[in-house]
Amino acid sequence: MKTVSSLLDDHWYERYKQISKLNIRSSIYDVTDRCNLRCKGCFFFSSGEHERASEENDVNKWHAFVDKEMDRGVNLAILIGGEPTLCLDRIEAFYKRLPTFCATNGLIKVPRDRFPDMMVGLSLWGDEEDEKALRGKDTFKITSANYAGDPHAYYLYTITPKQLGKTGKIIQKIEDIGLKVHMQLLSNDEGVAGFSWKPEELMDVRAEMDAMLDAYPKTVISSKYYHKIITTGQMLDRTFGWMECPSVTELIDKRDPRPKRLTNFIRWASDLKTVHRCCTSETRDCSTCKDGAAHMSWVMVNKRAHMRSTEDLQNWIEVYEMFAKLYQFIPW
Amino acid sequence: MNVDISQTIIRIAEIIINELKLEDVTPQTFDPDLDLVDEVGVDSMDLATIALVLRDEYGIRIDEDDYPKLTTVRIIAEYINTKLADDE
Numbered sequence: 323m324k325t326v327s328s329l330l331d332d333h334w335y336e337r338y339k340q341i342s343k344l345n346i347r348s349s350i351y352d353v354t355d356r357c358n359l360r361c362k363g364c365f366f367f368s369s370g371e372h373e374r375a376s377e378e379n380d381v382n383k384w385h386a387f388v389d390k391e392m393d394r395g396v397n398l399a400i401l402i403g404g405e406p407t408l409c410l411d412r413i414e415a416f417y418k419r420l421p422t423f424c425a426t427n428g429l430i431k432v433p434r435d436r437f438p439d440m441m442v443g444l445s446l447w448g449d450e451e452d453e454k455a456l457r458g459k460d461t462f463k464i465t466s467a468n469y470a471g472d473p474h475a476y477y478l479y480t481i482t483p484k485q486l487g488k489t490g491k492i493i494q495k496i497e498d499i500g501l502k503v504h505m506q507l508l509s510n511d512e513g514v515a516g517f518s519w520k521p522e523e524l525m526d527v528r529a530e531m532d533a534m535l536d537a538y539p540k541t542v543i544s545s546k547y548y549h550k551i552i553t554t555g556q557m558l559d560r561t562f563g564w565m566e567c568p569s570v571t572e573l574i575d576k577r578d579p580r581p582k583r584l585t586n587f588i589r590w591a592s593d594l595k596t597v598h599r600c601c602t603s604e605t606r607d608c609s610t611c612k613d614g615a616a617h618m619s620w621v622m623v624n625k626r627a628h629m630r631s632t633e634d635l636q637n638w639i640e641v642y643e644m645f646a647k648l649y650q651f652i653p654w
Numbered sequence: 655m656n657v658d659i660s661q662t663i664i665r666i667a668e669i670i671i672n673e674l675k676l677e678d679v680t681p682q683t684f685d686p687d688l689d690l691v692d693e694v695g696v697d698s699m700d701l702a703t704i705a706l707v708l709r710d711e712y713g714i715r716i717d718e719d720d721y722p723k724l725t726t727v728r729i730i731a732e733y734i735n736t737k738l739a740d741d742e
């Protein structure tokens with residue numbers, strides 16, 4: 323029988339043991355239906371998710387809701403859409419109780435006296451030209467001023483076809499202000515004219531992501547195996563899709579056979595009652611979905627499938643470490 | 655009922671081998687002291703699956719809070735035998 327220690331040398335085995343018992347149980351929460359930007363390609367608005375539920379305005383109900391989520395075993399709250407920082411009291415209901423990650427466009431600075439170590443993910447859609455085309459303004463100018471040197475903030479840089487050949491310049495700017503960056507992809511389903519992928523471009527972006535990781539190893543939080551998975555949709559001998567996705571809301575998951583999935587995962591709407599299908603847009607075609615969290619979770623929940631060789635298990639460890647760093651379970 | 659621990663160990667090893675589809679090992683050759691997480695690569699979903707089978711097999715409920723303690727086949731066997739004795 324193949325065991326973990328039979329596949330790894332001492333160095334890799336220590337790395338494995340650092341993450342093997344983390345037992346991360348995340349769920350995703352829409353904090354509000356509103357945003358102070360309206361970006362082309364934002365799945366929350368393009369798929370009408372902002373109209374699915376009326377947000378709960380009583381902050382006491384948010385506090386009670388988070389208590390119930392903790393009773394359900396959730397130990398990582400991922401706060402997303404619309405723009406969470408419009409509702410800091412609701413964020414606080416999570417932050418006071420459990421490890422919390424807040425995805426934001428960064429235009430409103432999270433007050434660090436109130437949220438000293440909350441992990442913040444700053445969305446970035448490209449260089450100045452593409453930011454203006456997609457979001458109406460160059461947000462980097464504002465977010466870099468708000469968060470320069472912040473040890474608990476990093477950029478979530480969405481790579482589009484138009485960014486090929488330009489990513490190095492942006493990542494250098496991120497490094498210069500002392501932040502980290504994680505790269506992700508825009509899904510074609512969002513239908514933004516001029517920003518859709520062609521297969522050959524996905525091969526090019528994989529090469530560019532790999533090159534950025536090599537060039538900026540202390541700034542880019544990623545792994546080459548993750549680049550391969552997200553650009554090809556292939557893991558081991560399997561293809562990503564509805565019957566493989568680990569990030570389907572548990573309450574509605576009737577798949578048979580049920581794939582390996584995130585334990586107790588739910589994506590809640592901001593009324594605290596409605597649930598969404600999965601971690602991203604319900605209108606998205608799963609076979610072409612490029613959601614980064616779904617793909618890294620796909621790797622993470624399939625640990626034993628990666629125990630077929632030393633290289634496979636090392637790849638699994640690197641992806642798990644990447645996730646654990648992005649959500650502050652282990653240091654950068 | 656005083657259940658022989660070695661019988662329980664063999665049966666639990668058999669369940670784990672079947673549920674996880676482990677290769678090149680039998681219930682008799684499965685090391686009962688092998689760490690299931692650190693060595694076999696078991697994760698929380700695997701443990702939940704195994705717990706359901708054990709519940710049906712032995713008629714006991716395994717609390718989710720106890721999962722982190724159930725690190726080897728021998729410890730699981732002792733846990734089950736204790737539960738069975740408590741139920742008598």
